[in-house]
Amino acid sequence: MPPVPDNHIHTSADNWFDNQRVDHFNTSDTRTYKQRYFLNDKYYKTGGPVFLEVYGEGEANDYYITSGAIAEYANRFNALLVNLEHRYYGQSVPTEDLSVENLRYLTVEQALKDTEQFVGYLNKKLSLNHNNTKWIAFGVSYAGNLVAYLREKYPHAVAGSVASSAPVDVPYDYNQYFVAVSKSLGTECSNQVRLAVNQLEDQLRTPEGWQSMAKELNLCAPLNGTDKLSVNLLMFTLTAPFGSAAQYNGLRNFLGVAQVCAVMTNGKDVWTPLQRYAKVVGQYFKGGCLPVDYSQQIQLFRNVEKTAPLVLAGVRQWYYQMCSQIGYFWTTDQTDTPFGHNIPIDYYLNLCADVYGKQFTREYMKKSVDRFNSNYGGFKPNVTNVVFPNGAVDPYHELSIVKDLNNSTRAILMKTTGHGSDIFPTQFTDPRELTDARLAIQKQIQLYKLSL
Incomplete structure (x- = not known):
């Protein structure tokens, strides 16, 4: 909604x-x-x-x-x-x-x-x-x-x-989501996003780069670039301003494509693509820090009490529906995307199994989605x-x-x-x-x- x-x-x-x-x-x-x-x-x-x-x-x-x-x-x-x-x-x-x-x-x-x-x-x-x-x-x-x-x-x-x-x-692996986002952002804006993400992926290769990312992006904790799932979590979080801009295009509480792309395409002689990217992220999250600890996030997901934050927000329930029946997992599992390649389907497979149980395997989820589409057309x-x-x-x-x-x-x-x-x-x-x-x-x- x-x-x-x-x-x-x-x-x-x-x-x-x-x-x-x-x-x-x-x-x-x-x-x-x-x-x-x-x-x-x-x-x-x-x-x-x-x-x-x-x-x-x-x-x-x-x-x-x-x-x-x-x-x-x-x-x-x-x-x-x-x-x-x-x-x-x-x-x-x-x-x-x-x-x-x-x-x-x-x-x-x-x-x-x-x-x-x-x-x-x-x-x-x-x-x-x-x-x-x-x-x-x-x-x-x-x-x-x-x-x-x-x-x-x-x-x-x-x-x-x-x-x-x-x-x-209903797709199991919606690997075309970010392709569609890129299309909505337009060529110039997407190219600037690509340059920024390329810089991020370069930084992921060294401890010095992890430290730079923590400062530039206002991370909630130091980043351990060897923790693949934590890297996946961070890169997924960083897509939120761009995905929501394309999806809602300025509806009520959200930044629109024009606003996001104005930041990404202006001031090229003053700021790097990554600096402009960080500015968009900061505006979207209103200065809040970004989570980088996968294990900590999983603990939040595992809280089953009715008053737990992720329960009140509906996040635990919605991810259960995705894991058990309807998929819709946004991934960068395709040959070309401005958002890099650090949001694989394996990230979601791990999340589903770690939160809801080892029965949520790749085969189980694929069959569930196939059954769903067969049932509803x-x-x-x-x-x-x-x-x-x-x-x-x-x-x-x-x-x-x-x-x-x-x-x-x-x-x-x-x-x-x-x-x-x-x-x-x-x-x-x-x-x-x-x-x-x-x-x-x-x-x-x-x-x-x-x-x-």
Whole structure:
């Protein structure tokens, strides 16, 4: 889910589906948990549809159903707005802790069944069945996948879905991610990144170089360049400003491509490429130090308590989903990338095994991803009544649907926007193509609302 503005204040009360099942697929397991959701009935009129925002890998809030484009659509269609927090994120954790044994209930299949059951629950609770109420599901990124899969697996639950920036073709090793980032940055900017990373890789060869990197990049501790996994961690962390610039392209809290590349391409006669690179990194991390101790990071990942920092942030849960089912590992495992070659798939293989157990082998993860794509269809999901908006600057659009699949499943590709741009509130500065995309989405919603 794209970022929520820092000044957003919750305006809706928490609501709870008290009897959501922990395991939908084991009839002998009768355990239930409380799943959180938010409601906004400001625009609702009897007989109107329900617009369901499905949340993904983070704590839910009411921002997008009170301030986002979804709320604008609701105003037009007299819709009831509701969003549902994903199991294991935020306050919807069904188990005492997040041990590996308990995380086995964190799957796409369980999350989809949660949503289908929630639709039935709210229909009954609010007596919506009597009005033959139509539900339209909205989701962004991973949650965009979920709402597309919801139409595929439970078409009776929702009449249609808006799957924004949904990377439905799930890769085990997404080694094209940084290629796509480079393309979005442009030739000159990417070349400057390449020169800076070349300097870093030269420094990695000597203890003197490690000391220079610690000072230039504000590392949290001295770097041991012989610790391969710590080097991998650092080099992965250093890609964050550039990946997020391409992915979100200036959305709300993030630096955009223009801002990042202005730093990388200006002042060549004053600063080296590495100095400019370090300036971008400093701006992105707001002066904070960068982690360089792989073993220390692993210890943070291993904390299973609900109040642990990486649990509250959803990081432990999301990496478990990647390791166990959906991959999406960003690597530099290709012949040419401006980001060097120090983020291999082996880094993630080690992380998955070190955090979640030795059963997470290369073979296990490859088979899991292959099984997932076979089950949900990859680039060819068996769906109707889904619209797929994407921004071409976003590297993830290359894993999404960018051409119409059938008469009711449409693709919208915006050339200059990033990840999830269509779900934010309308602004007078929006490019014309974004305005046109929202109008096209409204048209599809109208069709889905009238469908049988």
